[in-house]
Amino acid sequence: MPTAEKATVQDRFEALRTAAEAHQRACNPDHRPTIQIGLATCGIASGALETKAAFEEALAERGIAACIHTVGCVGHCYAEPVVVIDHPESGFPPIFYPQVTPGKAKMLTHLFLEEGDPRFEHLLGATIPNDLIPSVTDFARFNREARVVMAHCGRIDPGEIREYLAAGGYAALAQALQTPPEDIITTVATAGLRGRGGAGFPAARKWRLARSSPDPVRWVVCNADEGDPGAYMDRTLLESTPHQILEGIAICAYAVGSQRALVYVRAEYPLAVTTITSAIAQARAMGLLGADILGSGFNLEVEIFQGSGAFVCGEETALIRSVAGYRGMPHPRPPFPAEKGIDGHPTIINNVKTLAALPPIIGNGADWYRGMGTADSPGTAIFSVVGDVLHPGLVEIPMGTSLRTLIFDICGGIPNKKQFKAVQIGGPSGGCLPAEFLDTPIDFDSLQSAGAMMGSGGMVVMDEDTCMVDVARYFVDFTQKESCGKCTFCRIGTWHLLEILTRITRGEGREGDLETLETLAEDIKAGSLCGLGKTAPNPVLTTLRYFRDEYEAHIREKRCPACVCRPLTAFYIDLEKCARGCNVCEGCCPVEAVFITRQRKRAIDQEKCVKCGECLVACPPEYDAVRKVSPPGLAPVIARPPQDD
């Protein structure tokens, strides 16, 4: 009796949702003001816990009845700690406040909550368009985004399943459970969902492979082993909207006919591990995971496995080895994990973002998803834009948006009137793209043809003060340390790459080094088994292609054009500009290299200087006396006056 069954799943789900909505209403029956604080790792690092404590203290002191609503991350990391105050009685719409320090928290409690003055100088804008104050939707940072995966981030409490239910969560799972699994796979195929872990492999094709297997035991793994330095979107999703990920896992497991799922999280993300663990317990208690989900007869157990900090374990076959208790070394494919994975059973490994995109796709349909992005890369992409940009943070944009729009319009461009130099996309597997690629649309194929890679979506913007040779050396250093050592080219080849690059950054480069780098890079690509080795030379190849003159300056002139490589640069103080008596540079120097000259001005002892650049930052802009030069021989030599004892 399929129709009777359908009714029960839907009925049970409706009952859960109604209860959740009632619970939501009961939380704040008399429409008290609500203070919403983002408490993900980056918020906490910026002092959100102190802000929360200050609000609590001020509310108690003044006897104000207000609710404090803790949420995850809104992605606006530049503005942390982020607070949204909804004070219906004041007549203002909910208002978004950036950088709320404990002092500001106390001030807002007093002036806004008590006296109704929203303090215009501290707000960023209202969260919704209105006639009273400008709204955040006027900013590109808000209105150019298209939030599909991150729709609930920073809006709901990640520790409360009922908030997710009331916001429309788990409806897609209930709907999926009433649809034949083959139809779900077809929907995902029609939507054109490509794996968001970086490679962009069509999700549905992987699923079909597992579904067609004769083995009844199948696994679904949510890959949250986010190892890319510079990327943190998986952490943010786990900390902000864990139930959306669980819903995605359940949909995927139902579609491929799996009853066991694993969330593979990095142990370096303790808050994410706690959040997802409690989310699993809550979902089980509600009957949304576990045995006979919503009375549909579908069972799913979700476990957590903590990764132990090996970058290569993001690779599917290496991940499976590590789950089995071995060193995470990849092995050749086929057989693909979708045919033979954990304990030899078919295993679907999907990235957090891929799985989190499933509920909106099932809920809104394939055509809706296809309506965003480009023909070959439909949907949205999440980037963590960090480095030298005014507004770093997480951004979810439709695929096909240009790099220029993302970096300059949405993230505010380069601060301190500096010039854009390059953007590093895709972590150690990606490449550095110079300014002429700013109009490239962001999608899997365009980035690949430019020599970069989507990777997991880390994007590090670099201004003119970045040395591209040093950046290449940094990435090779990373991959060399993380190589599992199975393939000779990856193990020894990257070691040689690193050795040559280190020499160049020390000013010991030789003619012919660049050619060696190029041939070695091609050999490593050809001779490695997994993605780590195949992509490790990308940062070297792209920087060689687009910034060759910088390499040449290092080798031929022993000069670092960006004044970054420390053996090739020196700091000195321009005595003409140095103010008598001001001693900020002396005070901030960590090694006491700044001394007083005979004219009672300051100078730097080149022997002692560690080239940290603190004095350059500290010198008041009206003097602007600290200079950086390369090669170091250009710095004037000023002798330290004899010490009088």
Place this chain on the structure above:
Amino acid sequence: MENAAGEALTAEEGAILADVARRLAAFDRERANLIPILQTIQNTHGYLAPAVLQLVARHLRLPPSQVYGVATFYNQFRFHPPGRNPIRVCMGTACHVRGGDIILENFERKLEIPEGQTTPDREFSIERVACVGCCALAPVACVGETVHGHMAPSKVEGLILQVRIARERAEREKKDHADS
């Protein structure tokens, strides 16, 4: 029992071994439990002592080399006791571009130990980590569980001083309490 150097066990090592033996009983003798076991032990005791690895190997009926091989492969595992205030300096891309290595160097200089080691008084240890995922606040360093964003070389000394002052105060209060 003896430790790896052939010396008799210290009281600390003995207590760790007794606790580990108790915890191991809760795990099935399956290879797949190896990493979770190592993680549990490290979470409780802060590091994996050589004698502990021997115990784990015996429990799982594996050659000790296999246990060592796995433990040394992953960056998370430590083989010497961490400081009471472990310092982890982030070496992610954003932190690198903004001078993370200079921050690390400063910690090394101020504490007079190289990265990967613990000060003789066991107060501090320094580690480099690949990325703590707070890239928007680069450069980042963690002291204990607290993440400090926007680090600068001149902030390093302050952080160390802060820990030392807090410790001195705690000791003084303890002493006062004992006296009264």
